[in-house]
Amino acid sequence: MGVVIGIFLLSAVATTAFSASFKMGFVFSMTGGAAVYGASQKEGASLAVDQINAAAGSGLKIIPIFEDDASVPQQGTNVFNKLINGNKVSIIIGPTLSNTAKITDPIAQKAGVPVLAISNTISGITEIGDYIFRDSLTENVVIPHTVKVAKEKLKLKKVAILYGNDDAMTKATYEVFKKVLKSSGIQILGEQTFAKGDRDFSP
Template identity: 95%
Template sequence: ASVPQQGTNVFNKLINGDKVSIIIGPTLSNTAKITDPIAQKAGVPVLAVSNTISGITEIGDYIFRDSLTENVVIPHTVKVAKQKLGLKKVSILYGNDDAMTKATYEVFKKVLQSSGIKILGEQTFAKGDRDFSPQLTQIKAQKPDAIICGALAEEASGIITQARQLGIPKTVRIIGGNGFNSPGLIKNAGEAAEGVIVGAAWNISSTAPLNAKFVSDYTKKYKHAPDQFAAQAYAGVQIAYQAAKASGGGGDRKALRDAMAKIRNLDTVLGRFSFTEGRDADHPSIVQEIKGGKFVVLGN
């Protein structure tokens, strides 16, 4: 549910009406901050598959996630980008009305500053905006080495396309986090997406057998390739299944929670997966470059 009140209603129904043993979701971090405490109080395990802001698992010991946080993904992204591109100065553009895009901005800013990379200026946009030319015109005048962008794929596609249309050259790389990791971005931005750098938790081109089968099956069923959120959701089901099997399959909520906390080195579409002691995802992040219309690993 994208509206927090709807999420609250759904969680109450699942917990008290349907008597579920585990909840996978919700999609947005904004919603999770309100709904997860309900599950924690009721002793129902929650497995977040797309929440990347900090503070989610701190809600309580029944809250888990398989999505790597921006705190894990972005420092690695900045490190690789600095090494490969020699970044010295950047401009920032981010969505200021969404928990995930704000978290992306906050982590990027902190890491850039600690890495000695100069921030020339900061611009914002709102969810649903279509015209980014005012912000990009200012950024063009700043002459950055790269544009750091906190956005989801839909807005990111427009930003990337309009940046190139305004004459910002491809030598000025556009760098994003988890929200950029969608085939839809490449499809919508087309040639303009070439050279974009994406910090992420999953690479669609991985030839690992489980991932290759997932990508093939998903594409056949839905007629388009999966994005990172689809992969994390599928991994969430794999993790929940393993916990159910390990706890005897009886559906006891505490037994499921305890079994999930013990998961280590489980083979999933995300790769070998473990939970940290704090119930966050523990697997390597990936830095990708869009090259030839595909996500190519730049560093891991």
């Protein structure tokens, strides 16, 4: 993550007036359903910032501003607006979830604030605009390889699909899986959906 932050730091320096400090926003899901991902992202980002600042000596310093989107898109919108309009950050790293990014990234695009997605794998994120970037592979790239390896190693011939029907990310992933499974000659025996909050999966 240190290399990624360093590249984005240079990008922002090239487009903003020089100052001794540099505000960088980080939006992670530190609580809520995706906290298992957001917490580790915060730790990695904190370490990277410390290392970059230590190496910079008396030069340009990153001032990190961490915000928790609580794994909720609306909260992500709130913290993006806070970072852009209140804190006046030059760059935003995040958010953790693709569903949140689909709603928050247009805010940054409109404001001309670069965003780097480090864990958004749904298709269409970078198409939001020329200020939106990512370093993670899309599901369109990952799933075909996953199915290919599973078929070769596990000799898969028949599968069933279970996916969330009220989540943009899982619905999009389902469509990719379905297409790849069919093109790979793997039979889909059945499909079952569920919604967030469901606890009873009995027949």
